Amino acid sequence: MEKDDSNDFDTDLDDDTTDHINESPLHRLSSGKILAAHRSNRLNQTFGQINVPYEVQQELVKEDNDDTLITLRLKTPHDKRTRVQIYEHCCQTLDTTADWQIRALLPSDVITIIDRSFSFNDIRALATAIEANLESLTLNTVGLTSRSAHLLCQALCKCINLNLLDLSGNKIGRKGFEAIVDTVNSLPSLLYLSLTNCGLKDSYGIRIGDLCRPKRLIEINLSANEFEENSCIFIGNVLTENSSLSYLNLSWNFIRSVASIALFRGIEVNQYLTHLDLSWSGLGYDGSVALRRVLIVNKVLERLNISNCNIEWFSAKVISEGLAKNSTLNILNLSYNPITTHGVQYIIQALNSKTSALHWLDISGTPVFAPTVRLAEKIAQRRDFIMKFDCEMPVHDALGREAVATKGDSMRKIIQHIDERRWRTLDYFRMLDKNNTSHLDRETVTLNIVKSGVKLQNEDIQNIHQRLIQPAVQPLTYQAINGIIQQQRVRDRLLKIHQEQQTRHMKKHNRKILETVSQHFPDIEIISKYQKHKEAIEKLAKPRAHSAHPRFF
Incomplete structure (x- = not known):
């Protein structure tokens, strides 16, 4: 009786081919290993690509580089392929679903996508389909990460016609930011750049200054980041030699004290910046002293937004001294600062001059003393002037009130x-x-x-x-x-002497404030040659005090 060997299995343990096939088998995953695999995908930003345990993943050799664009192999010639076809082929290669919005926008030279959540493969497919004739790209809050931003920059390097780039609302990280800086410096036609709320940190150092260095860039929006003293020093140094930037938005950053001084020292000698937004910062008194010098020296700044900057009434008095000598500023936003009715009065009195060109003043959130409103109305009768305020008060605020008559x-x-x-x-x-x-x-x-x-x-x-x-x-x-x-x-006489001493003390104190960052701006002098000459003459004009009992040696 013959045996049926049709169900026999090969159990040869010496078979080399079998050993090679079973070298790294994919075992059935337990629930714990499945969770570990998902956690690994999240940490390594590999959603939809790696579905094996992390231990097995390390044993496998990856032949393709996930951080580069996809190599396309289509039957149709390259010049006859459309962007949609390229995008669909990329999605097919990456085994991901083509997004309907991207597919609809690809034929246009202006791509705007806001508030979407794209995976790494989605960005990879989009970057592969981008062509050189792209003029505007807005990817606002689409889930860009450090890896996907680096990959996107590889595609943007060939977009020689790109004039607007908006990547706001994406946590791109340090490496992604450095890739964007290199890309921005290589794009010949880029005019507008926005990196709002991208988590840019003060520790990024000189690369933040390099972002403001391109000669063709005219508008930069870097609001809602984490810039402090270090960033403002580099930005201020770049502004001293920048010859194209006209709009700079640094609102909602950590710009306080030394940071504001460093930034204003760079703006002081800049000859092209016309619009500056520093709202929701902490300028305080130190920043107001530096701003006063900007208003006196700078002759091109036209619009200034310093709302919600913790400017009190005595800081408003300092700013008014600069406004009294300024003839170029057109729009000033001082809303929601605790300047009181006295601070508003100082500002309006400074604007009541023939040289002032300000025609829009926003002091929302602050009551105004009735005589100050009448003064503003007189200014409006002479020239184009609008003051936006909340309410009119018959009396002054208690804070900032001068001493009562004695x-x-x-x-x-x-x-x-x-x-x-x-x-x-x-x-x-x-x-x-x-x-x-x-x-x-x-x-x-x-x-x-x-x-x-x-x-x-x-x-x-x-x-x-x-x-x-x-x-x-x-x-x-x-x-x-x-x-x-x-x-x-x-x-x-004693009171006059005390006031003169106090005035000299305040001048020295304000000069020390400006000298805080002098080592970073060695080419910018705080005192002009005329002022130095005048102080030297005043010092020589004072009689020297001689002792009534001279010493004999």
Whole structure:
């Protein structure tokens, strides 16, 4: 009886071919290994390509490079292929579904895709189908990563006609950013670039400055990133020599203190930037000091947005000093800053000059003192001027209010009245002493002072009356009145000396603020030659103090 050997299996363990086939078998995956495979795909950005465990993946040798464009092998000649055909073939090669929106936009030279979630293979297929005649590419919030951005840049290098590139809302990482910088510097026709909310960090260093270096780029939007001191130093250095950039948006960054100073020092000598947006930053007092110098020195800046920049009333006073000497700024946005009604008053008083060209002022979120509104209306009658504000207030804010008038301030008005007419104190006393009694009546002295022509308000009259009726100054003889006036003169001299010292101290402090980044801008002088010459003359004009007892050696 014969045996049926049809179901026999080859069990030859010495078969070399069998050993080669079973060298790395794909075992049935458990639930834990399936989760590990999915986790590996997420970490390595290989969605839809690798569906095997990470351990087996390491043993396999990949023949294709996933970070390069796809090599196409179609039967039709290259010049007769359409972009859609190329894209569909790429999707077929990568075993992925063709996206309907990409397929509809590919025939156009302007591609705009917003708020989509594309995988690495989708971007790879799109990049392969891009041709040189592409003029505008907007991929806003489409899930670009470091790898896919690097792959996209390989395709963009051949787009010699590309003039707009918008990759906002994609976390491209450091390597992706460096690839974009190299691509931007190689594109001859690129004019507009937007990398808003791309997670660009301050640690990217000099490459951030290189992004602003292309000579043809006229608009750059880098808002909502993480730029700080390091980035602003490099951007400021590039702006000192840039000859094309006219629009720069750095809003929603971490630009504070030293960062704002470094940025403004570069803008100070720039001759082409006309539109600057630094909204939602933290300029504070240091940034306001640097901005004041920009407003005085720079002659091309036309639009400035510094809304929500933590500018207080004393910083607004500093900015107003620059506005008083500026003749080119047309639009200023100071909305939602705690400048109070006093800060608004400083700004409007600075704009009330013949040299000012500002025609739009936005101070939304801040109440305005009623007389300040009347002043703005007078400015609007002379030239084109619009002020946008919330409401009108009959009184000033408490914060920023000047010192209340004191008795000394009231007596100072009387002394000023005497000095303007070159009277002696005795002459004025005789004028008040109409009865020639050699002393003044307490009840009528205040009324006689008002009749003498001194311009006093009700508060000043009350202060003078309270001071003259004190028991310490009774009776009101010439000696008593002369003593009061002389004491007030001494206090005024001391106050003037104190104010001069405080002014010199503030100038030194402001100069130190500007000198904070001088080592990064050695070619930009803080003080002009004329100011240096003037300070040297003032220093030589001061008499030197010599000791009354000279030393003998």
